[in-house]
Amino acid sequence: MFNRHALAMVGHKASAVTTSRRGFLKLAGAGAGLSLAMKLPAAEQASGTQQPDDTFAPNAFLRITPNNRVTIVMKHLEMGQGSYTGLATLVAEELDADWDLIDLEAAPADAARYKNLHWGAQGTGGSSAIANSFVQMREAGATARQMILNVAAEQWAVPVGELSTENSVVMHAASQRSATYGELAAQAATLAMPAAEQVKLKSPSQFRMIGKKVSRKDRGKNNGTAIFTQDIQLEGMLTAVVAHPPRFGAVLTSFDGTAARQVKGVVDVVAIPSGVAVLAKDFWSAKTGRDKLQITWDEQNAIRKGSDELLADYRQLSATPGLVARQEGDAATALQAAEDQLALEFEFPYLAHAAMEPMNCVAKVTANSCEIWNGDQVQTMDQGAIAATLGLKPEQVKINTLLAGGSFGRRANPVSDYVLESVLIAKSQPGVPVKLVWTREDDTRAGYYRPLYLHSLKGSVDAQGYPKAWQQRIVGQSILKGTAFEAFMVKDGIDATSVEGAADLPYQVPDLQVELHTTENQVPVQWWRSVGHTHTAFSTEVFLDQLARKGGKDPYELRKELLAGHPRHLGVLKLAAEKAGWGRELPANRGMGIAVHESFNSYVAEVAEVLVADDGSFRVEKITCAVDCGLAINPDIIEAQMQGGIGYGLSAALMGEITLEDGRVKQSNFHDYQVLRIDQMPEIEVHIVASAEPPTGVGEPGTPPVAPAVANALSAVTGEVYTRLPLPRNLKA
Numbered sequence: 242m243f244n245r246h247a248l249a250m251v252g253h254k255a256s257a258v259t260t261s262r263r264g265f266l267k268l269a270g271a272g273a274g275l276s277l278a279m280k281l282p283a284a285e286q287a288s289g290t291q292q293p294d295d296t297f298a299p300n301a302f303l304r305i306t307p308n309n310r311v312t313i314v315m316k317h318l319e320m321g322q323g324s325y326t327g328l329a330t331l332v333a334e335e336l337d338a339d340w341d342l343i344d345l346e347a348a349p350a351d352a353a354r355y356k357n358l359h360w361g362a363q364g365t366g367g368s369s370a371i372a373n374s375f376v377q378m379r380e381a382g383a384t385a386r387q388m389i390l391n392v393a394a395e396q397w398a399v400p401v402g403e404l405s406t407e408n409s410v411v412m413h414a415a416s417q418r419s420a421t422y423g424e425l426a427a428q429a430a431t432l433a434m435p436a437a438e439q440v441k442l443k444s445p446s447q448f449r450m451i452g453k454k455v456s457r458k459d460r461g462k463n464n465g466t467a468i469f470t471q472d473i474q475l476e477g478m479l480t481a482v483v484a485h486p487p488r489f490g491a492v493l494t495s496f497d498g499t500a501a502r503q504v505k506g507v508v509d510v511v512a513i514p515s516g517v518a519v520l521a522k523d524f525w526s527a528k529t530g531r532d533k534l535q536i537t538w539d540e541q542n543a544i545r546k547g548s549d550e551l552l553a554d555y556r557q558l559s560a561t562p563g564l565v566a567r568q569e570g571d572a573a574t575a576l577q578a579a580e581d582q583l584a585l586e587f588e589f590p591y592l593a594h595a596a597m598e599p600m601n602c603v604a605k606v607t608a609n610s611c612e613i614w615n616g617d618q619v620q621t622m623d624q625g626a627i628a629a630t631l632g633l634k635p636e637q638v639k640i641n642t643l644l645a646g647g648s649f650g651r652r653a654n655p656v657s658d659y660v661l662e663s664v665l666i667a668k669s670q671p672g673v674p675v676k677l678v679w680t681r682e683d684d685t686r687a688g689y690y691r692p693l694y695l696h697s698l699k700g701s702v703d704a705q706g707y708p709k710a711w712q713q714r715i716v717g718q719s720i721l722k723g724t725a726f727e728a729f730m731v732k733d734g735i736d737a738t739s740v741e742g743a744a745d746l747p748y749q750v751p752d753l754q755v756e757l758h759t760t761e762n763q764v765p766v767q768w769w770r771s772v773g774h775t776h777t778a779f780s781t782e783v784f785l786d787q788l789a790r791k792g793g794k795d796p797y798e799l800r801k802e803l804l805a806g807h808p809r810h811l812g813v814l815k816l817a818a819e820k821a822g823w824g825r826e827l828p829a830n831r832g833m834g835i836a837v838h839e840s841f842n843s844y845v846a847e848v849a850e851v852l853v854a855d856d857g858s859f860r861v862e863k864i865t866c867a868v869d870c871g872l873a874i875n876p877d878i879i880e881a882q883m884q885g886g887i888g889y890g891l892s893a894a895l896m897g898e899i900t901l902e903d904g905r906v907k908q909s910n911f912h913d914y915q916v917l918r919i920d921q922m923p924e925i926e927v928h929i930v931a932s933a934e935p936p937t938g939v940g941e942p943g944t945p946p947v948a949p950a951v952a953n954a955l956s957a958v959t960g961e962v963y964t965r966l967p968l969p970r971n972l973k974a
Contacts (some may be wrong), residue, residue: 244329295417295430309423312345313333316357322878325457336382340455342409358377366937367914388429388434459903460645480521482527491540524830544762551760551901555695563758572753573754582699587735589776591692594651594691601679604666611628621641624638667829708803709750715757743965747810771841778840779948832853833850834949846946849923851958867927879939886942890946
């Protein structure tokens, strides 16, 4: 969801939390990391509280107890993307730990020890969990292993070089002695940290786990033992729901909670900045009470436009020059000189995140502390926001990070919206834990969205059929304006997330210009799985396909030529085309489409095969995917994330749409904001490029190419061009 540099400046060298919402990310002590952790005594590096004397805790990321259990501390949120398994694999690989003896524990909110090394703050996003942790977590495991080896060598009076390790056991072949890590833990805890030159990471040829399909460590989802926020039950806990304004931008004028208070189980009704909260002893009582509220909203500054009206405004803007995000040559002059232009307009609706687990958070507030339980995606951001809101210090805010039932960016809200709601409600009940629950309807109608966008593209081809000119104007809201990210991700008025994937177009085009118009309205927006790439990949890949057809060239062959200077793009493009059988003869009602795109430093190409029925309905039959994400830590998880990203992207391509009517969101639940059903899922074939490059992201890069690949496949069958998402349900309608 984030650009990988999104938080790079946040919290750096700051000494206090600012009191403004925009400044809440300036946290103390965000400049530490593993390099510092490895120089501190073991007792100071325990992941949470003080550890027992016989526990070996050499750094912030792992502990070994005498019973031979290894606890690995997870600095990243597990929301279904496999980060827990991937991070544990990195430690276990270098530690030579027994996978079955490993336990996982979520890290506390502590940016000094658990920051995302790409950002400088603690959080998960931008498909960065493995990429930023690759060396750090391996060093943590390798250091612990070396210390255990040093203990064994001392006890047995043998050279360290004669020892080996496997499955949490140290062995000395010559004397046939062995000892478990647990047996050596207590003495290892007394050792000084080994010298840096003594800690050596394995070479790829020595890997036993990295690159293999090790079993996942979040298996509690399969048998119901996994704990999510909704599972939290605390003594005396109340449940809260919030009545939000029906139109964005409206504010509370007054309310009458008399009828709500008369509902059995309702405890209190309180106003908060975002609406009116009803607290009760259970969810149903709270919801029933909310239904009985009498509320007057001030809608003077509320949005009253519908989606069509917004698009009409966007269309007018797209006819005028915008801020230049990239310029090569002179696209305007080249277009004027062209005998025949290609002009296409692309429309992208608002999109909800629709995570399986709607927003929720448990909070307990006292005069000098706050504790929350939440599938927390950006601990630094939320901890700072809570502290600023309550007038506390960051260290007075404790975050218990739980598993999250999906997020797709939603839980990394730049203003900590639902988290602050829960805290403000809990503040009204000092010392009483309160569970805030958003219903699916709340999540769909009162949440944050992928922005509405309109792209206007014009282009031409030269006499040889190659693209000559390319002018792209992008119109849409900024997801960064007004947030802590604006200062370093909006440059010269250009939101980097609005133009990513277009401003860095890899194709060789002599005259190219990308422009941006940033609009403003009251609809709240934020990152959505793969952020700007959700719309730029579609517009650029469909437009290129049409330029290829205009120039009489095969879309795949043209891409190959235009990507000559981009070997990793080219590698996945060729692999996907080869595995899909590009160029083979297909029946008249079947078509293939191709798309390739880089996002979050990973490269993905996808070939879609579609079947169009005589009545105009169609089905996506197969997606062939090739991904280059550097060194594959766990091929099984990479394949799963490509499949999940493709399914998520298909939901948006085929049916996802949030529409406004008179300023109100029309959709409310899965019956009218549909997501892909299992019987609609195509066959997916994933091919991973073998690579020795550092690992990059896989959570998001599978999503952007699927919609353009499908649209291009449909065009191959019908001859029509599809420029609006979601695609039409019936191609003849």
